[in-house]
Amino acid sequence: MxxxxxxxxxxxxxxxxxxxxxxxxxxxxxxxASAMPTRKTExxxxxxxxxxERGAYLQPPAPATPTPANLKQHFSIEGLDAATLVFVNxxxxxxxSSDALPDGIEMVxxxxxxxxxxxxxxxxxxxxxxxxxxxxxxxxxxxLADGLFLRVRRNTRVDTPVHCVxxxxxQDQPFSLSARLLVVLEDSSEATIIEHFCSDDLPQxxxxxxxxxxxxxxxxxxxxxxxxxxxxxxxxxxxxxxxLGRDSTLNSFHxxxxxxxxRVDVVVNHHGxxxxxxxxxxxxxxxxxxVDYHTCIEHAVPRCTTTETFRGIIADEAxxxxxxxxHIHPNAQKTVAELSNRNLLTSTxxxxxxxxxxxxxxxxxxxxxxxxxxxxxxxxxxxxxxxGIGTRQAEVMLSFGFINELVERLPDEAMVExxxxxxxxxxxxxxxxxxxxx
Amino acid sequence: xxxxxxxxxxxxxAAGFITDIVSDTLPPGLDEDVVAFISGKKxxxxxxxxxxxxxxxxxxxxxxxxxxxxxYPDIDFDAISYYSAPKSSSDGPKSLDDIDxxxxxxxxxxxxxxxxxxxxSGVAVDAVFDSVSVATTFRHKLKEAGVxxxxxxxxxxxxxxxxxxxxxxxxxxxxxxxxxxxxxVFSDGSFVYIPKGVKCPMELSTYFRINEAKTGQFERTxxxxxxxxxxxxxxxxxxxxxxxxxxxxxxxxxxALDNAKIKYSTVQNWYPGDSEGKGGIYNFVTKRGVAxxxxxxxxxxxxxGSAITMKYPSCVLKGDNSVGEFYSVALSNNYQQADTGxxxxxxxxxxxxxIISKGISAGHGSNSYRGLVRMNPGATGARxxxxxxxxxxxxxxxxxxxxxxxxxxxxxxxxxEATTSKVSDEQLFLCQQRGLDAEKAVSMIVNGFCKExxxxxxxxxxxxxxxxxxxxxxxxxx
Numbered sequence: 001m002x003x004x005x006x007x008x009x010x011x012x013x014x015x016x017x018x019x020x021x022x023x024x025x026x027x028x029x030x031x032x033a034s035a036m037p038t039r040k041t042e043x044x045x046x047x048x049x050x051x052x053e054r055g056a057y058l059q060p061p062a063p064a065t066p067t068p069a070n071l072k073q074h075f076s077i078e079g080l081d082a083a084t085l086v087f088v089n090x091x092x093x094x095x096x097s098s099d100a101l102p103d104g105i106e107m108v109x110x111x112x113x114x115x116x117x118x119x120x121x122x123x124x125x126x127x128x129x130x131x132x133x134x135x136x137x138x139x140x141x142x143x144l145a146d147g148l149f150l151r152v153r154r155n156t157r158v159d160t161p162v163h164c165v166x167x168x169x170x171q172d173q174p175f176s177l178s179a180r181l182l183v184v185l186e187d188s189s190e191a192t193i194i195e196h197f198c199s200d201d202l203p204q205x206x207x208x209x210x211x212x213x214x215x216x217x218x219x220x221x222x223x224x225x226x227x228x229x230x231x232x233x234x235x236x237x238x239x240x241x242x243x244l245g246r247d248s249t250l251n252s253f254h255x256x257x258x259x260x261x262x263r264v265d266v267v268v269n270h271h272g273x274x275x276x277x278x279x280x281x282x283x284x285x286x287x288x289x290x291v292d293y294h295t296c297i298e299h300a301v302p303r304c305t306t307t308e309t310f311r312g313i314i315a316d317e318a319x320x321x322x323x324x325x326x327h328i329h330p331n332a333q334k335t336v337a338e339l340s341n342r343n344l345l346t347s348t349x350x351x352x353x354x355x356x357x358x359x360x361x362x363x364x365x366x367x368x369x370x371x372x373x374x375x376x377x378x379x380x381x382x383x384x385x386x387x388g389i390g391t392r393q394a395e396v397m398l399s400f401g402f403i404n405e406l407v408e409r410l411p412d413e414a415m416v417e418x419x420x421x422x423x424x425x426x427x428x429x430x431x432x433x434x435x436x437x438x
Numbered sequence: 439x440x441x442x443x444x445x446x447x448x449x450x451x452a453a454g455f456i457t458d459i460v461s462d463t464l465p466p467g468l469d470e471d472v473v474a475f476i477s478g479k480k481x482x483x484x485x486x487x488x489x490x491x492x493x494x495x496x497x498x499x500x501x502x503x504x505x506x507x508x509x510y511p512d513i514d515f516d517a518i519s520y521y522s523a524p525k526s527s528s529d530g531p532k533s534l535d536d537i538d539x540x541x542x543x544x545x546x547x548x549x550x551x552x553x554x555x556x557x558x559s560g561v562a563v564d565a566v567f568d569s570v571s572v573a574t575t576f577r578h579k580l581k582e583a584g585v586x587x588x589x590x591x592x593x594x595x596x597x598x599x600x601x602x603x604x605x606x607x608x609x610x611x612x613x614x615x616x617x618x619x620x621x622x623v624f625s626d627g628s629f630v631y632i633p634k635g636v637k638c639p640m641e642l643s644t645y646f647r648i649n650e651a652k653t654g655q656f657e658r659t660x661x662x663x664x665x666x667x668x669x670x671x672x673x674x675x676x677x678x679x680x681x682x683x684x685x686x687x688x689x690x691x692x693x694a695l696d697n698a699k700i701k702y703s704t705v706q707n708w709y710p711g712d713s714e715g716k717g718g719i720y721n722f723v724t725k726r727g728v729a730x731x732x733x734x735x736x737x738x739x740x741x742x743g744s745a746i747t748m749k750y751p752s753c754v755l756k757g758d759n760s761v762g763e764f765y766s767v768a769l770s771n772n773y774q775q776a777d778t779g780x781x782x783x784x785x786x787x788x789x790x791x792x793i794i795s796k797g798i799s800a801g802h803g804s805n806s807y808r809g810l811v812r813m814n815p816g817a818t819g820a821r822x823x824x825x826x827x828x829x830x831x832x833x834x835x836x837x838x839x840x841x842x843x844x845x846x847x848x849x850x851x852x853x854x855e856a857t858t859s860k861v862s863d864e865q866l867f868l869c870q871q872r873g874l875d876a877e878k879a880v881s882m883i884v885n886g887f888c889k890e891x892x893x894x895x896x897x898x899x900x901x902x903x904x905x906x907x908x909x910x911x912x913x914x915x916x
Contacts, residue, residue, distance in 0.1 A: 042505070346848060348847065349815075351845065352844075355842050356854070357838070357839060359838045359839075360837045360838060362833060363831070363833045363835065364833070365830075365859075366858075366859055370853075371841070371843055371852070371854040372852060372853050373813075373845040373852040374851040
């Protein structure tokens with residue numbers, strides 16, 4: 001097999017604005033100097049990239065054709081009053097996107113940025129993510145053609161959520177793309193951003209390499225969602241990298257569904273005192289899917305707090321990997337950090353590998369993490385059955401309840417209403433809850 | 439209070455003294471001749487030499503592991519002497535009275551006078567001074583029960599078939615870098631065989647000491663508990679004060695056949711280096727046990743010494759219903775670094791494992807728990823419970839937790855919990871308000887923190903462990 005590192009560099013570069021050249025070149029350089037992860041690479045110990053390497057993804061998407069009419073159904077969230085920005089196969093699609101953005105939020109596509117906007121983007125882009133530690137972020141830089149820059153000005157509260165859709169459609173030949181989102185919340189601003197990765201229903205042949213950077217100023221508050229609902233053949237490697245200013249709050253929810261291979265790195269840097277991060281997520285791999293969530297919370301300053309909860313239900317022959325790292329730096333006193341990861345295996349061939357990590361260099365901290373792996377609680381099953389609920393229904397109730405607990409906590413009612421039936425329909429499948437064929 | 443703290447932190451290593459005995463030491467370096475020399479010195483059978491050479495060849499092809507959360511200067515393996523034996527051993531002491539008086543007084547200073555132990559405590563002691571067993575007591579009493587307890591080189595002559603069947607069966611020569619090195623050059627160690635259905639009449643104990651300067655110690659311990667037997671084995675270590683780092687790469691293999699029980703307890707107090715982080719022992723040990731059907735293996739360790747520790751006593755739960763346990767207290771003060779934990783590999787049905795790990799970091803110490811719990815597809819109904827707690831004393835230390843949890847069986851249940859906290863001012867205040875001084879208060883809190891592990895230790899060790907913690911830690915509160 002040809003070397004993926006070298007082949008990826010040969011992939012025809014996508015046309016990009018000149019001011020991105022430096023970033024692209026630096027990305028190429030970092031990528032070229034990297035080695036492809038193997039099982040011996042700690043961060044990739046449980047995740048093989050063979051599906052990516054085998055997939056012949058290394059060409060840009062075919063030029064945009066007229067937009068199929070029915071794409072909207074794949075991403076629309078009923079009842080959600082949001083401004084929608086849609087990228088189809090890496091290209092911005094004005095037909096599917098909202099005409100106007102809510103007041104207070106500024107949206108610029110990298111490809112269209114004027115000089116002052118380009119300057120603002122360059123000041124922040126690539127500052128939160130470290131390509132040397134996250135090699136696919138370097139690859140994202142290397143392939144970077146377009147991206148989305150969202151900025152909320154000081155003391156502004158934007159009530160309307162911004163719905164960023166990254167949709168792929170099946171093409172004649174496999175392709176790869178870089179998706180890039182940069183969100184800057186200036187001091188004391190507030191916003192809701194939904195990142196939504198989805199696809200049409202045909203077997204996908206796309207490799208999406210996404211990088212999201214979130215920069216929160218002092219007192220800023222961001223409600224962030226990252227939904228992954230791609231079709232099962234898709235390959236997705238992504239990262240969310242956040243920098244939190246003083247007393248800022250990041251609430252981030254992650255949904256992992258679909259994709260044959262999915263790897264998401266979530267890195268939160270507490271850079272200002274008193275910042276708070278609430279990170280939660282659910283992953284629901286089935287069939288032969290592989291899902292890998294790597295989270296890393298860097299507590300670099302005192303008095304920050306983190307609450308992290310991830311839950312997974314692993315069905316069929318799927319495999320889930322979770323790595324939750326909390327790193328408390330030497331002067332990050334008075335940190336309070338908690339992490340919980342719970343997994344349900346519903347099939348004899350399902351697998352999970354979880355590693356909650358604590359790395360602590362300060363003494364006046366309260367840290368705890370917990371991880372469990374099990375199947376449905378027999379006592380709970382007995383309880384339900386003794387009250388006349390059938391085995392099957394009890395299984396659905398308990399599985400759904402396990403996940404729904406996290407979904408119910410979400411602040412946007414429309415999101416809850418959107419997610420709930422989708423999750424419920426998953427658990428309606430016999431094989432997911434019992435491991436028996438349908 | 440800070441003066442008191444300084445005084446206690448700077449307290450000299452209480453067991454640090456050097457015994458002057460003329461040693462029979464090989465020049466530094468390692469090649470096939472050295473291995474042949476060691477093997478010849480032990481008068482070993484041909485197969486054993488071959489076994490060692492195979493290990494040496496594998497070792498040469500392996501690379502030193504660097505994944506642990508520790509940093510230390512590179513080890514020059516050519517600067518180590520691979521064999522050192524007390525001179526007097528060639529005559530072979532016939533009884534306790536024949537033992538070198540200076541060696542005897544070494545043990546006296548450590549509080550384990552052999553003759554008293556024989557009479558009072560009922561503990562048999564196989565004292566390993568550097569690499570060769572010089573005294574084995576209670577052998578006859580054990581013989582009556584059919585228990586074989588001797589040095590591994592003796593065992594190779596007395597019961598070669600048992601040694602050959604089990605040596606390397608749990609930790610193969612190629613297992614890891616340090617196990618391969620050990621397999622090539624191990625000089626001696628203990629061997630225990632408990633026959634079918636026998637409950638060992640007394641607790642077996644080995645005191646290891648590292649003595650000769652610049653000498654790596656390569657112990658090899660093999661314990662075989664035949665079907666339905668039971669044994670409790672105690673290993674305790676102290677080492678004299680040295681300026682240079684000393685490498686210790688031991689291998690311990692436990693074989694618990696059907697329905698057998700092995701309890702292996704360790705108190706490790708090797709020289710941790712001085713308060714500047716200079717010197718101290720490198721303790722890179724491979725310990726592993728295989729539990730067959732209904733067998734139980736229990737590891738208990740109190741690790742207070744060594745500059746660098748990399749140690750993961752593990753259980754392979756091969757047979758159905760087998761049980762693995764790991765109870766650990768690891769302390770790192772000054773510049774000590776410990777990366778320790780366990781592996782529980784569940785292969786059989788209804789296998790169970792418990793991990794209780796207590797890490798204490800003080801001064802500039804760094805303490806990591808690294809554990810693996812693996813449920814293989816066959817581990818139906820298996821169960822694991824893990825609890826790792828870290829206590830931080832002082833703001834320069836580090837406490838880390840790296841648990842690897844892998845499950846391939848839906849009916850297996852794994853629970854992992856970890857917490858990190860410091861000795862709180864409120865706790866200290868409460869104790870002091872009731873008339874305890876700060877030192878006593880910390881000691882009490884730490885002892886309470888470690889209670890779950892200490893109660894797993896045999897009585898004699900529990901006392902020593904408590905004392906060790908006091909010496910190593912008490913008053914190190916900031």
